[in-house]
Amino acid sequence: MALLEVNNLTKAFGGLTAVNDVSFSIEKNEITGLIGPNGAGKTTIFNLITGVYKVTSGNIIFNEINIENKDTYKIAQYGITRTFQNIRLFKKLTVFENILTACHNNAAYSLGESILFGGLPVFLNKKTRFYKEEKMLKHQAEELMEIMGLSDRRNFIANNLPYGLQRRLEIARALASNPKLLLLDEPAAGMNPDETEKLMELIMEIRDRFDLTVLLIEHHMDLVMGVCDNIVVLNFGCKLAEGSPFEVQNNPLVKEAYLGGE
Structure with missing residues (x-):
């Protein structure tokens, strides 16, 4: 089939x-x-x-x-995910933030948990599902940057990347949804x-x-x-x-x- x-x-x-x-x-x-x-x-x-x-x-x-x-x-x-003929990135966000934003499609915590625990210090929410999921999503974003050859541009603003790297970033973001x-x-x-x-x-x-x-x-x-x-x-x-x-x-x-x- x-x-x-x-x-x-x-x-x-x-x-x-x-x-x-x-x-x-x-x-x-x-x-x-x-x-x-x-x-x-x-x-x-x-x-x-x-x-x-x-x-x-x-x-x-x-x-x-x-x-x-x-x-x-x-x-x-x-x-099913896609890239576009005309690159569509979050142009004002960093490389890491672009990928991490897409990774959040895989988050298992609820909106309520993000509101409740999102602003707390790490020592207060370290054992929560929110903290564990966020840690996993950040690891996924780091891994995708490494695979796509973008780790050294982690904190670059997307709009400032060379064209070829913007293409790689868009592919990385598409891959973030598994x-x-x-x-x-x-x-x-x-x-x-x-x-x-x-x-x-x-x-x-x-x-x-x-x-x-x-x-x-x-x-x-x-x-x-x-x-x-x-x-x-x-x-x-x-x-x-x-x-x-x-x-x-x-x-x-x-x-x-x-x-x-x-």
């Missing part, structure tokens, strides 16, 4: 059909690429999977649960070739370390061909092709529509 199934997915905005009868599936622990020219419907599919847009027709099944048209917070609770499926929307955008190569290694590392499944949108073909197990190609909102990197790279329709074929 596939972890994610997209079945006959269609999204219309008035008279414009942005996604038209698209179907594909993703197996657990796969890295799947979603590629196509600008305007092909890639980000629209991300927005349908994550509940940002409502589905016109078709269905989306994640871990055997129908998730189409569910609220975004509910889909996140099911285990997802089963991670959606990456153009993670290599704005990166130089060296940064892109390191990102490719990082995506494979976090897939293995966190037992993740990854769906990514990307225009850097070196990254897509180097990291993906399977690739879905869109063109004008329709699925043009699907297959391994080798199959997609040698598909004449893909060459013509996207990869510069004659």
Whole structure:
């Protein structure tokens, strides 16, 4: 059974059909690429999977649960998180604070406990569930910083980070919710070739370390061909092709529509 199934997915905005009868599936622990020219419907599919847009027709099944048209917070609770094409960080917070804020999605204490114990000195609440949970969440944030190569920037304001590190921070924040499926929307955008190569290694590392499944949108073909197990190609909102990197790279329709074929 596939972890994610997209079945006959269609999204219309008035008279414009942005996604038209698209179907594909993703197996657990796969890295799947979603590629196509600008305007092909890639980000629209991300927005349908994550509940940002409502589905016109078709269905989306994640871990055997129908998730189409569910609220975004509910889909996140099911285990799907994402990054965005335009980076969305808490720009005035530090690297550590950005990650820790996302880690609080996993907190087991109640709002009442946070109000009751949050302002007390450590020696007064050291044995409470609130204290133990906060300690665990801070450890998780520290661990994610280490994995993403951000420990030396712990106290940097997010907005002051170089672009490539902002991308890493956004991925770290997405990982903080312990997802089963991670959606990456153009993670290599704005990166130089060296940064892109390191990102490719990082995506494979976090897939293995966190037992993740990854769906990514990307225009850097070196990254897509180097990291993906399977690739879905869109063109004008329709699925043009699907297959391994080798199959997609040698598909004449893909060459013509996207990869510069004659």
